[in-house]
Amino acid sequence: MNHSALDNWQRLTDALWDLTEDHPVIALLCRTWAFQIANEVNPKTTPAFSEQTSHPPFNIQSRTLTCDVVFAPCLDRSNYLGTCNEVLKNFKSSNPDLSAGILTTGLSERALNQLIKTSEWPLLSGPNFRAPLLRHLPQVHHITQRIEERVNAIKELAPFFRRHRSDKFQRISGDIERIAAFKHWLTAINCKCVVIPNEQLEPASHLVCAAKELQIETIQLLHGIPTQLYHPMLSDQLWLWDEAQAQTFQKWGLTKSRIHVSGFLEPIHIPDAPATxxxxxxxxxxxxxxxxxxxxxxxxxxxxxxxxxxxxxxxxxxxxxxxxxxxxxxxxxxxxxxxxxxxxxxxxxxxxxxxxxxxxxxxxxxxxxxxxxxxxxxxxxxxxxxxxxxxxxxxxxxxxxxxxxxxxxxxxxxxxxxxxxxxxxxxxNPFTQHQQSALTHTVDILGDEARKKSQEKWSVSATHTGEHLLPDPGNIHFGIVIPNLNQGSFLEEALKSVIEQDWPHRSLVIMDGGSTDNSIEVIREYEEQAKNVRIGPDGGQTHAIAAGFHQIPEATHLLWLNSDDRLLPGALSTFARMIKREPRHALYIGAGWQISGDGRRRLVLRDEIRWPTVRLWPQQYFLQPATMISRPAYEAVMGVNPDVLHAMDYDLWLRLLHHHSAKCFSTPVCEVQMHPQQKTARIRNEVLWETLALCFDDGGRKDALQLGSHLLRHEPQFASWAAEKGLQLFSRLSKFGKS
Missing domain, CATH: 3.40.50.2000 (Glycogen Phosphorylase B;)
Incomplete structure (x- = not known):
């Protein structure tokens, strides 16, 4: 018998587990690598990412549906699928105010067809995965360095990592992309809780890592006997069959607060009249x-x-x-x-x-x-x-x-x-009564977990406004989100510019990430005129925007206004006139003023914006606060991507204009303040890198080279910054720019 896999799992987790708070991907890599090391003589390959099943027809996002609880079997095992169906059936009858569905990612066509025939619940296609992305290179480089610093000191593991460094690099890149895709997907459906009935294998492990980064509750149902491979564990909670299992895990160091004895939840029918x-x-x-x-x-x-x-x-x-x-x-x-x-x-x-x-x-x-x-x-x-x-x-x-x-x-x-x-x-036959009692107790606990997360995130629960292609131009309702962090000196002007608009059908949501300046005092002064206010740490600006839009399901059109920008008087009425005149566009882009620190004003105006030339957006710039988004189009592309930290607007324009059109007009609708504390000024290199990487991912090397040469001419500090970060792929763009 070979114990090296378990030994290596223990060595890896001891060496790397403290890094997983910042990089959850390391936790699932520990498991994968321990198995690979143990079987290196006769290697067993992981299925290629491209072979993982995706089922686009069942895309819940197009229905404007919030899915509070996602059940994710992720493998073609009858007990996993059966458990999801059984718990979901009881969950819906006990929690009619919450919505739930089954994720089909990882299932075969046979299992999917069986679900179509037997399941009464929404089937969720999950995200579409792409090849490892240029955008993730800085994170991959950082994680690789951190891992190698630790592993090189472990003599049993260092040779394996030296032999397969390139494979590890690619593996990290692929895992990060899958986690990023799930983050985007979970945010789009406003998920509160993920239930996984398997042993933390792919793609369940990617889903759990994404949920943890978004602070979504993750619950894992144990199908089998306790195993030390569950500790340290990825999920927030582990639900077990009986108290004896809980005691075993506690002996291994798993805290009692993370364990719940749910009982046996697999659907087993036992006749009531056994043979005497x-x-x-x-x-x-x-x-x-x-x-x-x-x-x-x-x-x-x-x-x-x-x-x-x-x-x-x-x-x-x-x-x-x-x-x-x-x-x-x-x-x-x-x-x-x-x-x-x-x-x-x-x-x-x-x-x-x-x-x-x-x-x-x-x-x-x-x-x-x-x-x-x-x-x-x-x-x-x-x-x-x-x-x-x-x-x-x-x-x-x-x-x-x-x-x-x-x-x-x-x-x-x-x-x-x-x-x-x-x-x-x-x-x-005590089993049937025993199981029904377990199911009743479990779905009550699960409902409480989802509601608790709803309150924490100020989320709208079970919102379903019906499937439609375009909003009714006669019933335009604008939803405006203002994300803020320590911009109190500008915030009041931004709030007043929305509140004083003359268009009556509007909703304002204020999302503050935990400001330490005077922002909270400003917000308190105006909070009665906002639909919702959230104050506290969040997952960053992109996640705050997505969460804010979830607060206003009545809105037919969406706009986010940075707290250091402002709408001009009559801006919403101007947007409404354009929408009524030409209702079939995804984006409505007005003109806007850029105001420098010394008060100089520059009008930004575009005659036409379309795909694929929008990839060169930094060369054909238009202002984000001057851009109104049709909600159906926004939801069709799953909204802003929380994994894109800086260039979330550019990423959204790329995805929207793949399938939809934009209407540009010349009336100014906003003012944008340019100042040293502005995000794009403070971390300009990071913003440019993410923009270039998104261009590369969307359009390939040719467009990236064109955009890269433009950046090298106008942003000379960018090339040296990228080289310092170890982003060697940028060297090709540097050579192109110099020539």
Whole structure:
């Protein structure tokens, strides 16, 4: 048996776990790399990102629907899918004020088709993943440096990282992109809580990392026995079958506040009338729920060993064995299991008919299994249950307890257990009542978690305004969000410029990220004239804008106004006239004044903006506060992307104008203040890099070179900054610019 995977997992987490607060991607890399190191002699590749399933037809964003709770099975396992459906069914009946759906990312077409036929809930397509992006290079470079500083000091791990440095670099880039895509997607649907019924594998791990960065509650349902691979863990909470499991995790250091005993939630139907002793034939039938596939997980052959023990045991002459194959066993797996029993005088009954497990259990004398879930069900039912336990598994799972079952080690112990329990009979059926109680309790807790997150984020719950292509031009309602952080000297002018507009149908939301200047006093003076005010730390300007727009579902058109800018009198009426005249545009772009520190005014005006020339936006600049956005178009592209920290407006224009048009007009509608504390002035190089990277991602090398040469001519400090950050890809643009 190979313990190196677990050992390396422990070494990696000890060395790197404190970095995961800033970079959650490191947590899932620890798990992936530990497995790769353990299997380096016979490597097992992770499925290519391009092979992960995406299902665009089920895109909830186009329906203006907030999804409070996302259930994410992420793998084609019947117990994962069944658990999601069962919990969701009970959740909706107990929490009619909250919305929920099932994420289909990671599922096969077969599983998706089954969900289409059987599920009553919204199916969510999730984000579309792209290749690793230029935009993430600074973060990739930083994370790589931090990891190498730690790992190079560990002699067991350093050689592996030196041999595969390029692969690690690419892997980090890909993981960051998937986390970024999920962040955008979760923000777009205003999610409060993510429920994952699997073992933190991809793509579930990417989803959890994204949710944690957005402070969305993450709940993981344990399907099986405790394993040390869950600690340290990614998710906020771990929901378990029983108190004994909770005690095991607490012994390993998982705090009690992160553990909830939810009970067994998989949908298992058990008939209410099991066979009694008088109805049972003289021949006793024991069920062996086998499993062969996936048996070498983490270098351990637990399921193989269990099948061999059963084949080596001796059953009484009046006892029959039925071997139930696992649904995912292949024909070669089944052949391997049958071969183990060739020496038996009376061959077992082999079945791959997927008779419901609960129904099959009511007609057997006892159950033999290496599966913790099967053992748990049988134990709660009161059946004699033998859990086959390879002692070497203790290193991974600890001294695990199985309620109502007996842990068996070796064929001799199994032979004795069967002989001692061949006359016990199942009386009654406590399982169904036990499970319904668990479901009722769990969905109540889940509803409370979602509501608590709603209050924390000032979010609108279960908003559904109906699917439509364009807003009614006769019912225009403007939604304006003002994000602010320590701009108190400008904030009052920005607020007054919105409040004093002559268009009556408008909603104002103020999002303050926790200012320490006089901003709070200014906000308190005007908060009664705003629909919502939120004060406190947030996920940055982009996330504040997205959260603010979620507060105003009645708005047909959206605009964010930076706290150091202002709308001109009559600006909203001007926008309304343009929308009524030409209602079929995604963007309405007016003129605007740029005001320098010395008071000089410059009018910014464009005659036409369209894709793909919008990629060169810094050369064809228009003002963001002069831009009104149609809400259906905004939601069709999932809104602003919270992973884009600085050039979120440029990113949004690129995505909107791929599929929609813009209307430009010459009337000034805003004033933009230019000052040293302005974000684009303080971190100008970061803004330019993100803009260039977005251009590269959208249009490729040719447009990036054109934009890069423009930046090199007009922003000479940019090239030296990029080189200092280790962004070697920029060197090509530098050479192009110099030539």
């Amino acid at each position: 002793k008088s109805q049972t034939p003289s021949s006793r039938n024991w069920l062996f729920a086998s499993q062969w596939q996936g048996a070498a997980l983490w270098g351990q052959t637990h399921f193989h060993t269990a099948a061999k023990w059963v084949a080596q045991s001796q059953l009484p002459s009046d006892t029959q064995l039925t071997v139930r194959f696992h649904p995912q066993d292949t024909e070669s797996d089944k052949t391997a299991i049958k071969k183990l029993f060739e020496h038996w005088t009376v061959a077992p009954r082999f079945t791959d008919k997927q008779t419901p497990l609960g129904e099959q259990m009511t007609h057997v004398q006892g159950v033999i299994t290496a599966s913790s879930s099967v053992g748990y069900i049988a134990g709660v039912m009161g059946l004699p249950t033998a859990i086959l336990w390879d002692p070497a598994m203790t290193g991974l799972h600890g001294d695990t307890h199985f309620p109502g079952s007996t842990r068996i080690e070796g064929p001799e112990a199994l032979t004795q257990f069967i002989a001692e329990n061949n006359d016990r009979r199942l009386e009654g």
